[in-house]
Amino acid sequence: MKVDRKRLIQVVQIARRGMGMDDETYRDKLRMQYGVSSTTELTEAQLLELRNELSAGARPNGTRRFRPAAQRSDQRYVYALWGELEREGGAKIAGRPGLQRFLEDQYGKSAPEMMTVQETGKAAEALKAMIRRAKAAKKEQLSAS
Structure with a gap:
């Protein structure tokens, strides 16, 4: 059975949007998984695989956001620290x-993912300091009330 390539690309794009995946994240995924930067560069077999993968996680209303897992633990740690900073109210942009x-x-x-181990270490230390300051400011605010 011949697969309509153009239609398959459309289905992949619909599934990508259904997951709430932005273009930059999607292209990063293509580069990491297939070594290409565009859907049009994929083979039919790769398109079918990608369609099945994205369709499995897609929701009709786009409620599920795609969050690629960082490959290294130091990268995941930076994401976790940023989340903690947000919860403490120390992030200006969420x-x-x-x-x-x-x-x-x-x-x-x-x-x-674009950083070296040394850079993520420095970023983690900076984020921990920001979290400490946010906690102190929160504590001070509560005691002043």
């Missing part, structure tokens, strides 16, 4: 855009 802005401003990198 979510991935806030982390991206912080990393670009401080290290010139857009994500922990």
